[in-house]
Amino acid sequence: MSFLVKHRLSKIFQPLNMPAKSSKITSKSLKLMLDLGFIQNSVPGCFNFLPLGIKSLQKLTKIIDEEMSNIGGQKMLFPSLINTKLWNDSGRLEEAGPELFKLQDRHQKSYILSPTHEEVATEMLSTLSPLSYREFPLKFYQISTKFRDEIKPRFGLMRGREFIMKDMYTFDIDLNSAKKTYEEVCESYENIFKTIGMDFVKVLGNSGLMGGHLSHEYQFKSSIGEDNLLHCESCDYYVNAELCEDRSKCPQCGDSNKIKVHSGIEVGHTFLLGEKYSKLLNTKYISMNQESKVLQMGSYGLGISRMLAACLEVLSTDSDMRWPNSIAPYNIIILPAKEGSKEETLTKGVPEKVYSFLEERIPDLRDNILLDDRTGLTIGRRLLEAKRVGYPFIVVINKRTSEDSSLVELFHTKTKQTMYLTYEALLDYIKQNVH
Numbered sequence: 001m002s003f004l005v006k007h008r009l010s011k012i013f014q015p016l017n018m019p020a021k022s023s024k025i026t027s028k029s030l031k032l033m034l035d036l037g038f039i040q041n042s043v044p045g046c047f048n049f050l051p052l053g054i055k056s057l058q059k060l061t062k063i064i065d066e067e068m069s070n071i072g073g074q075k076m077l078f079p080s081l082i083n084t085k086l087w088n089d090s091g092r093l094e095e096a097g098p099e100l101f102k103l104q105d106r107h108q109k110s111y112i113l114s115p116t117h118e119e120v121a122t123e124m125l126s127t128l129s130p131l132s133y134r135e136f137p138l139k140f141y142q143i144s145t146k147f148r149d150e151i152k153p154r155f156g157l158m159r160g161r162e163f164i165m166k167d168m169y170t171f172d173i174d175l176n177s178a179k180k181t182y183e184e185v186c187e188s189y190e191n192i193f194k195t196i197g198m199d200f201v202k203v204l205g206n207s208g209l210m211g212g213h214l215s216h217e218y219q220f221k222s223s224i225g226e227d228n229l230l231h232c233e234s235c236d237y238y239v240n241a242e243l244c245e246d247r248s249k250c251p252q253c254g255d256s257n258k259i260k261v262h263s264g265i266e267v268g269h270t271f272l273l274g275e276k277y278s279k280l281l282n283t284k285y286i287s288m289n290q291e292s293k294v295l296q297m298g299s300y301g302l303g304i305s306r307m308l309a310a311c312l313e314v315l316s317t318d319s320d321m322r323w324p325n326s327i328a329p330y331n332i333i334i335l336p337a338k339e340g341s342k343e344e345t346l347t348k349g350v351p352e353k354v355y356s357f358l359e360e361r362i363p364d365l366r367d368n369i370l371l372d373d374r375t376g377l378t379i380g381r382r383l384l385e386a387k388r389v390g391y392p393f394i395v396v397i398n399k400r401t402s403e404d405s406s407l408v409e410l411f412h413t414k415t416k417q418t419m420y421l422t423y424e425a426l427l428d429y430i431k432q433n434v435h
Contacts, residue, residue, distance in 0.1 A: 004356045007330065009372040012051050015040070016385075027224055029312040030156030032321050036389055038329075045153030045161030052389070055329040056308055057164070061143055063195050063326060064166050064302065071188050073139045073168060078117045078124075080145060084110035086119045090280055101147050113147035118277050118299050121169035125295070126283040133173050133287050136295075137181050141168035143304065155224065157309035158265060164305040170298040173285060175213075175274060178296035182214070182272045185300050189218055189268055192302070197324035197435075198311055201262075203229055203238040205269060212273035212299075219264030220310045227266055233258035265310045266303070273297040321390035322413070325434055330370040332358060332430070333391040335382050337398060339375035346402035354395060354408060354423070361427055364434065387413060393430055 014037035025031045033039045038053035049057065065075065084102070087093040093100070093112075101113040114120070121140055125131070143166045153160050168185065172178040186202070193200045198220060205217035217240060219229060228241035232250035234257070241247055241261065249256040277283070278295045287293050308327070315322035325331060336351040337343035351371060359365050370391070372382050379398060386394045396409040400420055407420050410429065421429060 004359075005352055005371050005373075006367070007370045009333070009370055010374050012370075013037075014050065014052055027155040027158065027309070027313060028316055028318055029158070029309040031318075032312060032316055033156060033309070036321060039157070043161075045150055045159075047157065047160070052329040053308070056323070056327045057304065059327045059329075060196070060304055060307060061166075064143070064192055064304070067188050067192050067195070068139075068141050068166075068168070070191075071139065071184055072137075073141045075142065076140050077142050077144060078114075078120045080113050080147065081111050082114040082117075082120060084112055086123060087112060090119050090277060092119070098151070099148050101149050115146045115148045116165075116167060116299075116301070117142070118169060118273070118297075119281065122277040122281045122283045122297065125171060126278075126281045130284050130286045130292055133285055136171060136173050136285065137177060138171045139168060139181070139185075140170075141166060141300075155309070157305045158224075158313070159226075160305075163303060166302040166304055168298075168300040170300070171278070171283075172296045172298075173287070173293070175296050178272060178274070178298055182270065182298050185298065186216060186270055189270065189300070189302070193218065196307075196311070196326050198314070200267070201229065201231075201238050201264070203227075203240050203264070204243060205240050206242055207271060212271045212276055214272040216270050217264075217266050218268035218270075218302075219266055220314050221262050222265050222310065222313050223263055224313055225263035225265040227264045229262045229264045231260045231262060233260060265306070265313065267307045267310050268302045269300075271299040273299055316390070320388045323390045323392070325392050328390060328392050330391055331365060331368040331434055332393045332395060333370045333372055333386050334395045335372050335379055335386065335397060336375055337402070338378055343397070343399050343402040344375065347397050347405065350401060350405060350408075351397050354397070354426075357423055358427065358430065362431060362434070365430075383411070387411070392434070395426070 016037050017035045037050055040048040040050060042048050103111055146163055146165045150159060150161050170181045172181055201219050203217045203219050205215040207215045230239050230241050230244055230247060232255055234255040235253040237250055237252040244251060248259060274296055275294050278297050283295050284292045285295055311324055312321055334351050334355055337347050355369055355371055359369055390413060392413050394411040398409055401408055406422050408426060410421055410426055411418050
């Protein structure tokens, strides 16, 4: 039955490191991802994503793609190499300054490696004949690598020079329509975080370099977070502290008795831009009255690689990864008995049987079960590694199974419970707890 097993740990490239003690390791998410073979250092602020890191990244991307599809988002891909003139025309070239990577080609033409694509998306529409009002709203998004020349990269994937981001650009015929689209995308972002299974706060944000009418940030509360968030417990209002002149008083209800300050990791940001870019780049549509009018725009970002690290930062211990079930690289790992042991002889074929049984009975588990077939190692060693990586469910084939082949041991990483279950009981338990 071994041919049924698609994912074997012995075939996965996962270089385990001795626990890092370098003073340059500034966050537990970075330490854990390096130690447990999810990423590897490349150049400062840039990392190699290894197979287990890619597996979690793909699961996060799938959640986002499905939610973007639900609101009519159309996936595209813009180039990273952008003509400098485009950013000069929008006024952001000088504003962004040293944070931009700038380069020239062999013809001495100037380019930047874009950290975001408002200008590119807007110019794309401006080069077309003015579109009819009937074609709007338009919602374009991409998931791609972005670049920012951080003066001091830190916290691993949370503040690097190269990062993976989902960015969306929307176009509407008037400001009221743009506001409706903005609210729709904000609700969609909230759905994404709920699907992932992470607590978050939506915070009134600073539009900063992006500009526009309105912006909100999506934050995970964490002691390592670089943003200070003011929370009024009287009216449940959140705002980025940088927007408040008086941090002792709620700007919404005026209460000064129940103000709390939290540190947060920004994982998403939404902007209602209005005409800022579309007017500058002459991006228009033809109205019902056959008039040429400027389009209204929105911009929306999710830091995907940052979100992976932020989830670990919030949930993990100093020594062990903890994942939301939705983006753990595998939801279940199965540990067969040690090679050459009496238990191995008595449980031959059981690990593959459990693997096949679970995958067939719970469709969501397809491609989410891993067999740790490194049976030259003790079960204790493999169990310790599985706990450190944070696989949500660890199924152990051991002495108890050899005595009763209908029973397996299950360790639930989140609750730290160990239980012995029949196949059907195992199935029911995982169904109830996998999401």
